[in-house]
Amino acid sequence: MSQQLLVTGASGALGQRVVHHLLHTLGVAPSRIVAASRHPSALSALAGCGVRVVAADFDDADTLPKAFEGVDRLLLISTDAIDRPGARLRQHRAAVAAAEAAGVRHLVYTSMPQPKSSTVLFAPDHAGTEDALAASRLPGWTVLRNHWYFENLFMSLPGVLAAGGRWFSAAGDGKLANIARDDLALAAATVLAGSEAGRHTYTLSGGQALTTAEQAAAIAQVLGRPVEVIPVPVEGLVQGMVGAGLPAPLAQVLASFDTNTAAGHVGQVTGDYQAITGRAPQRFADWLQAHRQALAGQ
Numbered sequence: 001m002s003q004q005l006l007v008t009g010a011s012g013a014l015g016q017r018v019v020h021h022l023l024h025t026l027g028v029a030p031s032r033i034v035a036a037s038r039h040p041s042a043l044s045a046l047a048g049c050g051v052r053v054v055a056a057d058f059d060d061a062d063t064l065p066k067a068f069e070g071v072d073r074l075l076l077i078s079t080d081a082i083d084r085p086g087a088r089l090r091q092h093r094a095a096v097a098a099a100e101a102a103g104v105r106h107l108v109y110t111s112m113p114q115p116k117s118s119t120v121l122f123a124p125d126h127a128g129t130e131d132a133l134a135a136s137r138l139p140g141w142t143v144l145r146n147h148w149y150f151e152n153l154f155m156s157l158p159g160v161l162a163a164g165g166r167w168f169s170a171a172g173d174g175k176l177a178n179i180a181r182d183d184l185a186l187a188a189a190t191v192l193a194g195s196e197a198g199r200h201t202y203t204l205s206g207g208q209a210l211t212t213a214e215q216a217a218a219i220a221q222v223l224g225r226p227v228e229v230i231p232v233p234v235e236g237l238v239q240g241m242v243g244a245g246l247p248a249p250l251a252q253v254l255a256s257f258d259t260n261t262a263a264g265h266v267g268q269v270t271g272d273y274q275a276i277t278g279r280a281p282q283r284f285a286d287w288l289q290a291h292r293q294a295l296a297g298q
Contacts, residue, residue: 002032003072003105005192008056008095010035011042013151014110015077017185018192019046025186026193036067058091064098074099075108075192078129082122082253092129096136106140108191109133110184113145113203114265121256134199142191143201147266148257149181150206150287157219157295159244165226169212170234170258175267176215177205180282187276202272206281209267215284222288223296234259 005022009015019035022028030050035043038057047053056067058079068074076095081087092109099107112118115126133141160167187204210218213229220227232240234255241251260266273281288295 004034004070005032006034006036006054006068006071006074007077007192008036008058008075009077009079010046010053011037011039012077012080014181014185014188017182018075018077018189019051021186021189022193023049023051026189028193034067034071058095059087061091061094061098064095065101068098068102068104071099071102071104073106073108073192074104075188076110077188078110078126082125088122088125089128092125093132096129096132096138100137104138106142106197107133107138108142108144108188110188111143111145113147113205113268115145118265119256119260119263121253123260130201140197141199142196144184144188144191145201145203146179146184147203147205148176148178149184150178150282150284151181152178153219153295158297160227161225161297165220165228167212167216167227167229168232168237168240169229170232170237170255171212171261172231173211173213174258174261174264175209175211176261177209177267177269178284179204179206179273180287183273183277183281187273190276202276203268203270204273204276205268205270207269207283209269210284212261218285218288219295222285222292225296 007015007018010019022033033051034054035046035051036054036056037043040053040055043053054067055063057063079088079091081091109129111126111130115123130143184204216227216229237255237258238251241254242248
């Protein structure tokens with residue numbers, strides 16, 4: 001096959017791993033891969049190994065049709081503009097329109113679980129993007145509804161440990177079917193490099209769903225340090241984050257993750273990851289062991 005495969009956000013954490021899996025796990029020839037970023041200079045190593053690097057700035061929609069030119073299959077990694085209401089959906093709609101104009105045959109999009117019923121404050125961005133795909137003239141698309149990353153702990157756990165192991169949560173007994181970011185990257189690379197046509201939606205979860213308390217117990221066991229969940233109302237959670245220095249809008253977004261968990265919207269375990277990749281997702285306990293030192297701040 002000689003189809004050109006484009007990855008947006010290729011300099012980001014997920015995009016880098018997608019390109020890695022295309023090259024090293026799936027054996028895709030570098031000449032078939034297009035890496036797009038608003039910071040193309042950050043992709044010089046990829047350019048050096050034969051990957052075509054292009055500039056694509058989602059805040060400048062005029063850059064997108066040229067970046068997508070000649071591309072057969074495109075991975076649209078959702079952008080990081082969650083702090084600007086409405087910006088991400090505008091960016092995604094522009095990307096879908098540019099893919100249509102460029103003649104892209106299949107678009108793969110990284111969404112979230114249950115975007116139309118989710119209480120996460122940025123869920124409408126994903127729901128709107130899925131609607132844009134459904135209304136588009138693209139010959140085919142695949143939506144990957146990615147569960148939350150295990151790696152989110154790198155952002156939240158330092159504060160928990162600094163507070164003596166107290167994990168303030170409004171998630172109640174809601175469960176999370178989290179998954180490793182690298183697994184999601186492999187799934188995205190596999191679909192992108194594949195031959196799937198038509199319109200498909202998958203929900204990519206880990207192999208088990210755990211409550212926040214169950215996660216805390218697993219972390220405590222691996223780190224050898226106490227980690228205790230302290231239930232708080234969502235208003236108190238927001239106040240605590242603002243008191244710790246977070247801007248109120250960001251605190252409200254982060255707190256909405258907990259209300260969404262409590263409502264049961266992220267606890268679904270599916271077999272879609274294994275169906276796509278042919279392998280089981282990493283277990284949470286194994287992931288913790290592999291990242292124990294980094295999680296402990298060592």
